[in-house]
Amino acid sequence: MPRVTILPAEAVCEASPGDTLLDAGHKAGVEMEAGCFNCSCGTCVVEVVTGANHLEPPSDEELDVLDAWSRDPDRFRLACAARVATGDVSIRQLD
Numbered sequence: 862m863p864r865v866t867i868l869p870a871e872a873v874c875e876a877s878p879g880d881t882l883l884d885a886g887h888k889a890g891v892e893m894e895a896g897c898f899n900c901s902c903g904t905c906v907v908e909v910v911t912g913a914n915h916l917e918p919p920s921d922e923e924l925d926v927l928d929a930w931s932r933d934p935d936r937f938r939l940a941c942a943a944r945v946a947t948g949d950v951s952i953r954q955l956d
């Protein structure tokens with residue numbers, strides 16, 4: 862099972878493939894910032910520290926929201942939309 866580490870809390874959980882990063886935060890017991898839960902508000906943005914290639918690629922909708930917030934999709938993802946695929950991932954919550 863892929864492991865997701867959430868910084869700065871250093872909380873870790875085992876995620877199922879297809880879980881969103883928000884789901885992983887839940888499993889790890891970390892309160893994650895989120896608003897719409899539907900890939901439109903951008904409040905759930907997180908930095909992907911390692912393992913970006915272990916996430917499913919962003920949808921056009923996610924890319925549009927990241928662009929609206931001037932966030933580089935190679936470094937940032939929306940936790941409500943980015944889904945774990947096959948490997949370990951580390952993310953950092955933003956202040």
Ligand code: FES
Binds near residue numbers: 895898901905
């Ligand atoms: S919670 Fe609104 S975009 Fe993720």
